Amino acid sequence: MTDSVLDEDRTSSDFDDDFEPFDIEGAPELLAERYLDRELGWLAFNQRVLELAEDSRVPVLERANFLAIFASNLDEFFMVRVAGLKRRIATGLAVPTNVGRSPVDVLTDISRKAGELQLRHAAAYQELVKPALAQAGIRIVSWAELGAAEVAHLRDYFSSQIFPVLMPLAVDPAHPFPYISGLSLNLSVRVRNSRTGRQEFARVKVPQMLPRFVRVDPAESVENARYVALEELIANHLGDLFPGMEIVEHHVFRVTRNEDVEIEEDETENLIQALEKELLRRRFGPPIRLEITDDMDEVTLGLLSRELDLPDQGIVRLPAPLDLGGLFDLARLDRPELHYPTHVPTTSILLQPPEPNIRPDMFAAIARKDVLLHHPYESFATSVQAFLEQAAADPDVLAIKQTLYRTSGDSPIVTALIDAAESGKQVLALVEIKARFDEAANITWARKLEKAGVHVVYGLVGLKTHCKAALVIRQEKGVLRHYSHIGTGNYNPKTSRIYEDLGLLTADAQVGKDLTRLFNELSGYAIEKKFKRLLVAPLHLRNGLLKLIAAETRNAEADRPCGIRIKVNSIVDEAIIDALYRASNAGVPVDVWVRGICSLRPGIPGLSENIRVRSILGRYLEHSRVFSFLNGGEPQVYIGSADMMHRNLDRRVEALVRLTEPDHLAEIDALFDLAMDESTSSWRLDGDGEWIRSSTDAEGRPLVDIQNLLMQQIGQRTRSGKRR
Incomplete structure (x- = not known):
């Protein structure tokens, strides 16, 4: 060649x-x-997600799921991209833009387009998905649609399951305006003292650990069930929270905060401690967006915008309900006919044993021929996961080296690495603790791995380690052989069922040498330039x-x-x-x-x-x-x-x-x-x-x-x- x-x-x-x-x-x-704006390009991507929710040919619970994905995506966009732009503009830092326009103009265009999409998103729910759910027997109803028996049942449910965990917070000279946590759903309440006639403001946080949509009657079948939004259930029992007070107004609102994490790695001696401190700070980042229901009165809005210090550009009026990410709960309903047909991943033919009921030998299969995997069509569990589990249990395996960027909370990959270390193998795990929104989980796993004797490293200063690689060193007839996996996706068995990814399993010596050099660079001080297949x-x-x-x-x-x-x-x-x-x-x-x-x-x-x-x-x-x-x-x-x-x-x-x-x-x-x-x-x-x-x-x-x-x-x- x-x-x-x-x-x-x-x-x-x-x-x-x-x-x-x-x-x-x-x-x-x-x-x-000659370049399209990257932020508007991202919004265009989320619009394509929304178009799937609007498509009547998609199963209806999947459409609800796409509405929730759109909402979750947009939350992260504001928490990171919009927050980063605003912070850099406010501090006078250069804002990279590939379209030759001022960052302020770019931010204006983002706000306009995002606002349009949020209104379209709300309309898709109200006019398309909600009616389609109702036709399928999943009815999201308002309080006014309930009969006396349902109201009585829900009152009992509220008293026993919801009221004890609610925390109404008043705002008056003795009670300062409360901290509003990011992405929480809240009720703003104006009450009037019946004796003095004085109006006061209070905030009630909708508990995030409770189901967002409450079954009206548990006796109803799953094929024909009604649900009411949790915030509406709470709103209709505000008198229990403020006895003796007249409820004047109540509205729903939601705040998005800057949750981007920035660490000056060159200036810290302990990366984990610095990251934990920054994660704590992230909870209290400045507000970026205020979502309000379109019926909110100007007095309440004025109080919220003043206390949160948000300009009009950061305020979005939307039809109720806010936070359609709550549809994730409904999308998980056990109605198979309303979901995509079940797909069971197959095991790559190259990794199947020659005869049934025989445990496959991953090393023998990989040694015969490179294996190109295509997930989720081909199973992650019977390929990559099985490869690492066999390596952990194989007495001829001397060492395992692995990158971990994002993994699940009960990951069998992490378990395999722990088992390997406890059996005396040399195990290196490169844990990227700066993987956005997985930082806390990755810190937890890093410490668990360290306690088991795994050599845990965090990569190179100033760089995130995003590559997906695993290397197994095995002794065969007195010779060390390299078995490698390089992929496009994370070592996460849960997301591997819904993420399309490719991966290569190979016993090629050159790939093994390349990965050995790469891991040495990541764990030590080597500056390696000589890679042949990488x-x-x-x-x-x-x-x-x-x-x-x-x-x-x-x-x-x-x-x-x-x-x-x-x-x-x-x-x-x-x-x-x-x-x-x-x-x-x-x-x-x-x-x-x-x-x-x-x-x-x-x-x-x-x-x-x-x-x-x-x-x-x-x-x-x-x-x-x-x-x-x-x-x-x-x-x-x-x-x-x-x-x-x-x-x-x-x-x-x-x-x-x-x-x-x-x-x-x-x-x-x-x-x-x-x-x-x-x-x-x-x-x-x-x-x-x-x-x-x-x-x-x-x-x-x-x-x-x-x-x-x-x-x-x-x-x-x-x-x-x-x-x-």
Whole structure:
């Protein structure tokens, strides 16, 4: 393979020389506006989630789930992205923007678009999903719709289950305005003293540990049940909380706070202690957004906005109910016919034992042939998890090295590492305790691992370790052999059932050596540049991809076979985008399959007419990252953990591994063929930044659902016993 961009004799250190930016020829008028705004791009992604909730062809409890996902996504967007923009503007720090506009203008556009989407979200619930739930026998009713018997039952329920945990907080000269915790649902209450006529304000927090939607009558069947919102139940019993007082007004409100975490790692001696202190501070971050019901009076709103110090731009009026993330509870109802059909992942045929009822030997299977896994179509439990559990129990295994970015609270992966350490094996766990919103859980697991004798490290100062890698060292006939896993997703058995990811299990010696060097760099002081089958950020990855893209550009100019296919969660990095523009100008066909943000503008004459961008959303969250280059007919294909964002390429440790098996390369190519096919249901991005959904053909028939098709194809392949 002497003509390949990265052959066996070259290392990723060959990619380290500076890659000079270039001018875009042929479209000078687009130079200043060739990138789409990343924040608006994220909101466009969440709009696609909302469109699934609006789609009547999606099972109704899944539509409720998509409404809840939209709400949860938007909360995090405000807590992190909007909060970060506001903080940097307020402190005079530079605010990175790739669209050449002032940060204040960007923030204004974000507020406008987010407000529009929140109103659309509320309308989707009231006008589409709520009626569809009612047709299916799940009725969310108001207090006025209840009869005397139901009111009496709910009063008993309130008295025994809710009233004891409520904490009404008055606001008067003796009681200052209370702290309003982020994302909590609250009732603002104005009461009048019947003796003095004086009005006072009070706040009642809706307990987050109670069910958001309360069954009106437990005797009703699950197929025909009524529910009332918890805040409405509380609101209709405010007299019990304020006896002797007249209830004048009550309204629901909700505050979103800045919950981004920032640590100056160079200035702290104990990262865990510093992070714990910062997590405590995060609870008391400044307010970013105030959501209020659209019936709130101006007196109450004035008090809230004044006490929370929020300008009008941060206030959103919405129809009740607020916080549709509460629909997660209803979406879990046991109504199989209202959910997506059950899918049971298969076990990769390469990992199945030769005969039934025999425990599979993971090491023997991996030694025979590299195994490309595709989750959740293929089981995580019977592949990656089984690999690590067997390694923990195998007396011939001497060492296990593992990265942990996000994992579940009862993770069998963590249990396997603990078992391995307690049996005397050398175990290294690189725990990324700065994984956003998983910081506290990861600290807990890090300490548990340390107590079991696992060598726990936290990576490199100033970098998050985001790569997904595991390395097992096994002694076989007096020789040490490396067994490796490199994937695109976290070592989390729970999310592996709903996240689409790829992973490679291999006994290839070169991959093992590369991972050994990488783990040494992460746990010690080595500065390693010599990787052969890996591309590693932050040192090599961007330049490596830029050179691979440039090679396709040269191939196009020389009339050699060329083509670029990229699948990522987000693509924002300007250098990568500019390189793709130049490749397009040279005639390289470029396919980009992106789930979330895309700052690239496709289909612009003289700039990107050879670039197509598609997005696919569905029952599974598309999470894998793939980089494929035709390379003159000798394809170079990588999978790994990195998105094309500045944080991934500059501030994280990421790893891509090159696939070498011909059938793996063919499988990746077929995957892209499906995704980009006009008969596949997807969203298409146009040059103006609009995402256009294609879900039916000209006759109104549904287009192919790629996830359903893959479930069928991979299941049939496993049942037929056909090996890749």
